[in-house]
Amino acid sequence: MPDHPASLHGFTLRSTQTIAESDSIALLYEHTLTGAPVAFLLNDDDNKGFVIAFRTPPSDSTGVPHILEHSVLNGSARYPVKEPFTEIIRSSLNTFLNAFTYSDRTAYPVASRNDQDFRNLVRIYLDAVFAPLLAETSFMQEGWHHKLNDQDQLEVTGIVYNEMIGAYSSPENQLADAIYSQLYPGSIYAHSSGGKPENIPDLSFDEFLAFHEQFYSPTNSLAVFAGNVDVAESLAEMAEYLVRFAPGTLAPVPAIEAQAAPVVCTLPYSIGADEDAAHKTFVQRAWCTGELTPEQGLAWTILGQILLGSAGAPLRRALIESGLGQETMHWGLDGDVSKPNFSVGLKGTEPDKREAIELKIDETLAALVDDGIDTCQVTAALNTIEFQLREANYGGFPPNLHDGLRVIGAWIYDAPLFSMLEYEAPLQEIRDGVTAGRYFETLIEQSLINNQHRVTIVLAPDTKLAQQQQEALTARLAAQRAALSDDGVARVRERVAELERVQQTPDTPEALASIPALPRSAVKPQADVLPFAMIADDGPRLSFSERNTRGIAYVKLRFDAAAVPQPLFPYLGIFAKLLRETGTAKRDYSELLAELGIHTGGLSGASGASCKLADTTAVNPGLTFVGKALTHSVPQMFSLLREILTSARLDDLERVREIVRSVIANTRSAVVPSGNRYASMRLNAVHTTVGGYSEALSGLEQFFFLQQLEKRLATEPDAVLGELQQVRELVLRSSQCHVHVTGGAADLAAVQTELAALAADLPGEALPATEYSWTAAQAGEGWILPANVQYVGQGLNLYSLGLNYHAAFSVLSHLIDQEYLWNAVRVKGNAYGCSSQFDAITGQLNCLSYRDPHLEQTLEAYAGLPDFVQAVDLSASEYDRVLIGTMGGLDSPRTPDQEGSLAFRRHLIGVTQELVQQRRDEVLSSTVADFARFQDAIAEFANRGTICVFGSQEALERNKTRFSRIAPVL
Numbered sequence: 010m011p012d013h014p015a016s017l018h019g020f021t022l023r024s025t026q027t028i029a030e031s032d033s034i035a036l037l038y039e040h041t042l043t044g045a046p047v048a049f050l051l052n053d054d055d056n057k058g059f060v061i062a063f064r065t066p067p068s069d070s071t072g073v074p075h076i077l078e079h080s081v082l083n084g085s086a087r088y089p090v091k092e093p094f095t096e097i098i099r100s101s102l103n104t105f106l107n108a109f110t111y112s113d114r115t116a117y118p119v120a121s122r123n124d125q126d127f128r129n130l131v132r133i134y135l136d137a138v139f140a141p142l143l144a145e146t147s148f149m150q151e152g153w154h155h156k157l158n159d160q161d162q163l164e165v166t167g168i169v170y171n172e173m174i175g176a177y178s179s180p181e182n183q184l185a186d187a188i189y190s191q192l193y194p195g196s197i198y199a200h201s202s203g204g205k206p207e208n209i210p211d212l213s214f215d216e217f218l219a220f221h222e223q224f225y226s227p228t229n230s231l232a233v234f235a236g237n238v239d240v241a242e243s244l245a246e247m248a249e250y251l252v253r254f255a256p257g258t259l260a261p262v263p264a265i266e267a268q269a270a271p272v273v274c275t276l277p278y279s280i281g282a283d284e285d286a287a288h289k290t291f292v293q294r295a296w297c298t299g300e301l302t303p304e305q306g307l308a309w310t311i312l313g314q315i316l317l318g319s320a321g322a323p324l325r326r327a328l329i330e331s332g333l334g335q336e337t338m339h340w341g342l343d344g345d346v347s348k349p350n351f352s353v354g355l356k357g358t359e360p361d362k363r364e365a366i367e368l369k370i371d372e373t374l375a376a377l378v379d380d381g382i383d384t385c386q387v388t389a390a391l392n393t394i395e396f397q398l399r400e401a402n403y404g405g406f407p408p409n410l411h412d413g414l415r416v417i418g419a420w421i422y423d424a425p426l427f428s429m430l431e432y433e434a435p436l437q438e439i440r441d442g443v444t445a446g447r448y449f450e451t452l453i454e455q456s457l458i459n460n461q462h463r464v465t466i467v468l469a470p471d472t473k474l475a476q477q478q479q480e481a482l483t484a485r486l487a488a489q490r491a492a493l494s495d496d497g498v499a500r501v502r503e504r505v506a507e508l509e510r511v512q513q514t515p516d517t518p519e520a521l522a523s524i525p526a527l528p529r530s531a532v533k534p535q536a537d538v539l540p541f542a543m544i545a546d547d548g549p550r551l552s553f554s555e556r557n558t559r560g561i562a563y564v565k566l567r568f569d570a571a572a573v574p575q576p577l578f579p580y581l582g583i584f585a586k587l588l589r590e591t592g593t594a595k596r597d598y599s600e601l602l603a604e605l606g607i608h609t610g611g612l613s614g615a616s617g618a619s620c621k622l623a624d625t626t627a628v629n630p631g632l633t634f635v636g637k638a639l640t641h642s643v644p645q646m647f648s649l650l651r652e653i654l655t656s657a658r659l660d661d662l663e664r665v666r667e668i669v670r671s672v673i674a675n676t677r678s679a680v681v682p683s684g685n686r687y688a689s690m691r692l693n694a695v696h697t698t699v700g701g702y703s704e705a706l707s708g709l710e711q712f713f714f715l716q717q718l719e720k721r722l723a724t725e726p727d728a729v730l731g732e733l734q735q736v737r738e739l740v741l742r743s744s745q746c747h748v749h750v751t752g753g754a755a756d757l758a759a760v761q762t763e764l765a766a767l768a769a770d771l772p773g774e775a776l777p778a779t780e781y782s783w784t785a786a787q788a789g790e791g792w793i794l795p796a797n798v799q800y801v802g803q804g805l806n807l808y809s810l811g812l813n814y815h816a817a818f819s820v821l822s823h824l825i826d827q828e829y830l831w832n833a834v835r836v837k838g839n840a841y842g843c844s845s846q847f848d849a850i851t852g853q854l855n856c857l858s859y860r861d862p863h864l865e866q867t868l869e870a871y872a873g874l875p876d877f878v879q880a881v882d883l884s885a886s887e888y889d890r891v892l893i894g895t896m897g898g899l900d901s902p903r904t905p906d907q908e909g910s911l912a913f914r915r916h917l918i919g920v921t922q923e924l925v926q927q928r929r930d931e932v933l934s935s936t937v938a939d940f941a942r943f944q945d946a947i948a949e950f951a952n953r954g955t956i957c958v959f960g961s962q963e964a965l966e967r968n969k970t971r972f973s974r975i976a977p978v979l
């Protein structure tokens with residue numbers, strides 16, 4: 010271990026230790042003057058991470074921690090521009106940049122692989138949290154403010170205000186909130202740190218400033234640097250900020266009182282006025298676990314995996330098979346509380362089934378304690394969690410930030426700082442406990458069955474609630490309006506005028522110059538080379554991406570599905586799940602899923618459709634299984650795969666019905682909070698053939714298909730099961746199969762050995778593709794959601810207009826997002842988000858807003874795009890900034906398996922390494938003059954783009970002339 014200075018820049022070294030699990034050295038320094046801790050996780054990962062967090066316990070539900078999290082990013086002493094955060098997103102090579110409000114803390118994480126960029130980002134964040142400008146106009150824009158509309162009525166708006174209206178439109182968010190308020194009454198967790206829309210307008214600007222003053226002190230903070238960072242330089246940077254502060258106080262760990270008796274609480278949530286309330290109740294049981302040591306935390310995670318981790322896990326299975334609801338809410342452990350909770354329940358149920366559901370939970374747990382848990386389930390859960398810990402694969406999220414946030418998670422509850430990273434010893438203790446016997450049975454008995462500190466929440470649909478809430482808001486605002494004196498009215502108008510003046514005044518060049526810029530040379534000219542080799546061209550095709558995956562084989566098994574006739578095609582949307590979760594001729598599904606847990610790191614399946622570059626009619630639909638396993642377990646993984654492919658119980662009517670019901674329930678929950686995603690799929694389907702395929706597989710069409718399917722399973726089950734069998738025969742054929750391996754030579758060899766057996770088990774010859782014609786999605790659709798926000802989409806296919814793609818479009822797209830839409834839709838319109846999405850493969854351009862209070866105003870913003878593009882006037886250095894921001898997004902680091910996946914995808918759609926390099930060369934040699942290439946296409950987009958909006962009935966009806974149809978989703 011190299012020596013680190015015992016004291017430096019006003020810091021004293023408090024501890025040094027190695028973290029074997031992540032090959033890191035952990036240092037803890039303390040700032041002598043303020044007591045501020047600064048932690049380091051030193052390792053050789055060049056994707057460096059930095060997080061600074063503050064304990065921010067809320068004392069009400071005005072959302073002050075959340076509004077502050079937004080507002081500190083709106084200009085600081087050293088960076089006096091309106092939004093340094095967006096300026097830096099525009100112009101940095103960051104690999105992650107965001108800010109998070111938790112229920113008890115606020116964290117500001119950033120990561121970058123470029124040294125200079127990393128230092129810039131750290132400084133911008135330190136300046137933001139320790140020296141923010143916190144102008145009143147920022148508070149109004151980000152938090153809330155009153156304004157007077159055309160009818161002289163008072164309205165409330167603000168970014169967080171609208172964000173939270175959107176967030177609370179989801180019943181599952183309301184349920185999570187209710188668990189906190191009922192399980193932790195009287196504690197800070199009973200409040201909403203994000204802010205409840207009805208409480209946000211209670212927050213005053215002075216209270217907002219006071220909250221910052223109280224909690225954003227070095228003494229109440231922890232900073233973590235992780236990766237191959239320079240300790241001395243980092244401490245010097247910290248010292249510069251910390252010396253300005255006197256010692257403050259560290260907020261105490263939030264206290265939670267133990268509850269002596271279980272609580273039952275029934276609450277309403279709003280659904281559409283005409284919506285059917287049947288099967289829309291949620292019932293959730295949550296237990297408070299008490300404080301957890303690292304071993305206990307890990308034990309609860311594994312217990313969650315045992316009870317709820319797969320469709321075959323005993324508690325989840327018992328609840329589904331009870332028929333008391335449509336899908337489980339298997340949330341398991343929530344560790345972001347000083348005394349965590351563990352929860353499970355059902356959605357798609359009725360209020361009067363609450364007692365039966367509770368009884369089913371109690372009986373199932375009691376039986377597990379009495380009879381003992383099946384050892385296969387325990388082994389599977391232990392292996393699954395161990396695989397996840399060792400793989401440390403967060404799907405591209407920087408591992409250093411992941412670990413940094415874990416350190417914050419320990420600090421927030423006064424636990425030993427690095428204890429959450431050291432899993433080997435606790436894992437061994439748990440394994441020893443399991444060997445000794447009844448480890449998890451005892452945990453269930455003591456901490457679930459005999460635990461009286463628990464709540465059951467019944468969240469029931471209410472068709473009148475939305476109207477009542479709207480009337481209450483209208484009445485409150487009318488009363489406030491009536492109480493306003495003439496001076497008061499003038500004051501509201503002045504404040505709004507001042508906000509608009511600030512929003513419309515561009516930052517001065519001097520202020521903008523404060524934002525550090527990287528030279529164009531910071532971007533490497535060579536595109537990453539993704540290895541891809543075809544190994545075998547027939548039978549099952551086989552290809553390989555050689556990567557160091559540390560002993561794990563990542564395998565994709567893709568079946569061409571173009572032989573499935575159109576009426577049967579939507580089955581593919583759910584087909585992989587049916588194959589995986591119905592069990593096989595040899596095993597029932599619990600046993601099968603446990604075997605997968607024992608021998609693999611996961612095996613899942615999905616369908617999708619891709620097209621060839623710039624030809625959206627050359628579509629290749631497919632069904633893909635994705636699996637991973639240690640090299641020596643590849644034979645077992647393939648053996649299980651073959652078993653699934655050849656003998657999945659697609660004839661088990663009851664099980665098929667359960668799966669269909671659960672997918673319907675999950676889709677219903679997904680549509681309301683992500684209308685933008687569904688709108689985007691609809692727009693793609695209007696304009697491209699490939700979009701029609703995707704919509705049928707995973708869009709609204711799939712949702713409608715499943716609802717029909719559920720009915721047909723009751724009226725003509727044999728016909729449905731027969732069709733499933735047909736789909737199986739049309740898809741699962743060896744000549745339609747392509748296997749892709751990412752890993753080392755040993756992984757490839759292990760897979761190769763298995764292919765002959767796979768081919769022997771499946772029918773051979775490939776079947777001809779069939780013709781499809783998709784007509785479901787139309788131009789100008791309005792879809793009603795039970796929500797008070799909109800998702801406003803507009804789309805057009807630019808290749809169909811004859812646009813010749815040039816890679817400078819990605820720079821323009823970045824500028825449109827970060828400059829034009831950000832200002833027009835977020836800053837001025839107070840929508841939570843808005844972006845343009847251009848698919849360079851299909852040529853489809855969609856603009857989509859997110860949690861948007863407006864509809865027509867956002868469409869007007871889209872209409873203004875041509876003028877914006879026409880008027881873009883960037884100096885060479887300004888263009889470079891945007892270019893670098895664009896490249897930062899394109900160059901985000903990928904895990905080895907993500908590289909393999911991307912290489913496979915490029916092969917399927919016909920994108921070569923040469924083309925990737927050519928496009929990169931194009932971007933890197935582009936100038937602002939290249940934007941002229943796109944002006945006509947953008948003008949066409951504004952004129953001829955079709956719209957699709959998901960939103961409130963009121964907003965859609967008000968704009969009904971814009972729509973060809975308006976219909977409810979649910």
Ligand SMILES: [Zn+2]
Nearest residue numbers: 075079169172
């Ligand atoms: Zn937010």
